[in-house]
Amino acid sequence: MALITKKIKGTEDVLPKQSYRWQFIENIMREEARVYGFREIRTPVFEHTELFARGVGQTTDVVQKEMYTFDTKGGESVTLRPEGTAGAARAVLEHSLENEGLPIKASYFVSCYRYEKPQAGRLREFHQFGLEEYGTASPAADAELICAAQSIIDRLGLTQVRLELNSIGCPECRAKYNQALRDYFGGYRDRLCATCLTRLEKNPMRLLDCKSPQDREIAKDAPKITDYLCAECENHFAAVRQYLDAAGIAYTVNPTIVRGLDYYTKTVFEFVTDCIGAQGTVCGGGRYDGLMEELGGKHTPSLGFAMGLERLLMVMDAQGIAIPQPAPCALYIATMGDSAKVKAFELLRGVRECGLYAETDVAGRGLRAQMKYADKIGARYSLVLGDNELAENKARVKNMESGEQTELALDETFAERFSVLHLTADTAFEM
Ligand code: ATP
Ligand code: MG
Numbered sequence: 001m002a003l004i005t006k007k008i009k010g011t012e013d014v015l016p017k018q019s020y021r022w023q024f025i026e027n028i029m030r031e032e033a034r035v036y037g038f039r040e041i042r043t044p045v046f047e048h049t050e051l052f053a054r055g056v057g058q059t060t061d062v063v064q065k066e067m068y069t070f071d072t073k074g075g076e077s078v079t080l081r082p083e084g085t086a087g088a089a090r091a092v093l094e095h096s097l098e099n100e101g102l103p104i105k106a107s108y109f110v111s112c113y114r115y116e117k118p119q120a121g122r123l124r125e126f127h128q129f130g131l132e133e134y135g136t137a138s139p140a141a142d143a144e145l146i147c148a149a150q151s152i153i154d155r156l157g158l159t160q161v162r163l164e165l166n167s168i169g170c171p172e173c174r175a176k177y178n179q180a181l182r183d184y185f186g187g188y189r190d191r192l193c194a195t196c197l198t199r200l201e202k203n204p205m206r207l208l209d210c211k212s213p214q215d216r217e218i219a220k221d222a223p224k225i226t227d228y229l230c231a232e233c234e235n236h237f238a239a240v241r242q243y244l245d246a247a248g249i250a251y252t253v254n255p256t257i258v259r260g261l262d263y264y265t266k267t268v269f270e271f272v273t274d275c276i277g278a279q280g281t282v283c284g285g286g287r288y289d290g291l292m293e294e295l296g297g298k299h300t301p302s303l304g305f306a307m308g309l310e311r312l313l314m315v316m317d318a319q320g321i322a323i324p325q326p327a328p329c330a331l332y333i334a335t336m337g338d339s340a341k342v343k344a345f346e347l348l349r350g351v352r353e354c355g356l357y358a359e360t361d362v363a364g365r366g367l368r369a370q371m372k373y374a375d376k377i378g379a380r381y382s383l384v385l386g387d388n389e390l391a392e393n394k395a396r397v398k399n400m401e402s403g404e405q406t407e408l409a410l411d412e413t414f415a416e417r418f419s420v421l422h423l424t425a426d427t428a429f430e431m
Helices: 019-035 049-056 061-066 085-094 139-155 171-186 194-202 204-209 213-219 231-246 309-318 338-353 367-376 387-392 414-430
Strands: 046-048 069-071 077-080 104-113 125-134 161-167 265-273 281-287 302-308 331-335 358-360 381-385 394-399 405-409
Touching: 019 104, 019 125, 019 139, 019 309, 046 049, 046 085, 049 061, 049 077, 049 085, 085 104, 085 125, 085 302, 125 139, 125 309, 139 161, 139 231, 139 265, 139 281, 139 302, 161 231, 171 194, 171 204, 194 204, 204 213, 231 265, 265 302, 281 309, 302 309, 331 338, 331 367, 338 358, 338 381, 338 387, 338 414, 367 381, 381 387, 381 414, 387 394, 394 414, 405 414
Parallel strands: 331 358, 331 381
Antiparallel strands: 046 077, 069 077, 104 125, 125 302, 161 265, 265 281, 281 302, 381 394, 394 405
8 A cells, every 4th residue: 555545554544334332421521510610721732851851850751652743844852742641731731720820720631742652552743631630739639630531431431440558658669669660679679571671770769661561570569659658648548549439439559650750749540450561550540749849830739630642532432331422314315406506505504503413416427326425324204305395495305214104395494394303203203
């Protein structure tokens, strides 16, 4: 196949016949964001490379291996966003949104770019929905954010998705923990992968996030962060759990969850499923109290999560969750002759203003081909407009399933009458 008609490896097209599935989950996300008080933020697809280097973290896989970075013609280094948090945080700082009152609650849909090895559930361009909240240190915010993620997962109809929760403490407790990790992993130097050897020096907690099976095995018996939390972090974590218990949200504490990104503090969580293979994390998030300062802002305790849309769709498929199909064409007007074509335009305008999906021939086909097309798009009703109909100013609308015909005047009452007819049939169908 010619290069020009081939998509780039690790990217996917969403074709017209599939896009309703995306819209279904996006609508649920929008709706849940609204009821939890998050408003949408839209940021550019590329940013200064430095933003991600600082905001995502130098020792992460994302920054070390996965970014799409290039120099512009002006000689600037820019990067396609590998995630949504850094750009949103940058925008909050740039526009001083804290002046509008805290906390700031933002939601986003982003396409993300990571140079990873493409496989099921792992793409080079993928899509995330996320919620971000800036300017609250309260554990109630952590719990509320987790509730929002759980609400989305529930409304999508997903089952067998478990919530795994951990606290990775603050810089104080982590200093002690990092030392314990260095002591532990230091004993396995000869068996660790090359990346982990660097991590051992720079950010030992990243070792727990390594994907190599051998390193994972070693990590199993590593010291647990939960044994190193300071009193404040311990209390925060206990409070988050108390709120979740009160909200009836089930979770397990998993001390090996550290998240791939450097700016996380205290609460971290993932929603994980076993039904789509190895890439089973559909949502990841947590608190990142250090991020805003890292980006040059004031100390602003913050938190957020991101969910992968492709992975959520995979889970829905795997669990056989039916996504409602869009309504088929309500009315197809077939035409014979030029005057009929003109009349069809007049009638369709009204029908569409009633919110119904309606079509006529715009491809110059003959009557037979038009009716075939009406069948193909599953039109519920059809109407043939010819010289007779125009002369009498009325036509018979045909129910394509039952064959039943109803005569309607082709005047200003047409759209409304058709709309009622369609609605009545619609309820009849559902009953
Ligand atoms: P993983 O451990 O699977 O690599 P991650 O920790 O890198 O995930 P995050 O940066 O937290 O992922 O992104 C949040 C969510 O985005 C993930 O839980 C996942 O659902 C989705 N995601 C991440 N990377 C990819 C990818 N390459 N392709 C598809 N979805 C992805
Ligand atoms: Mg990753």
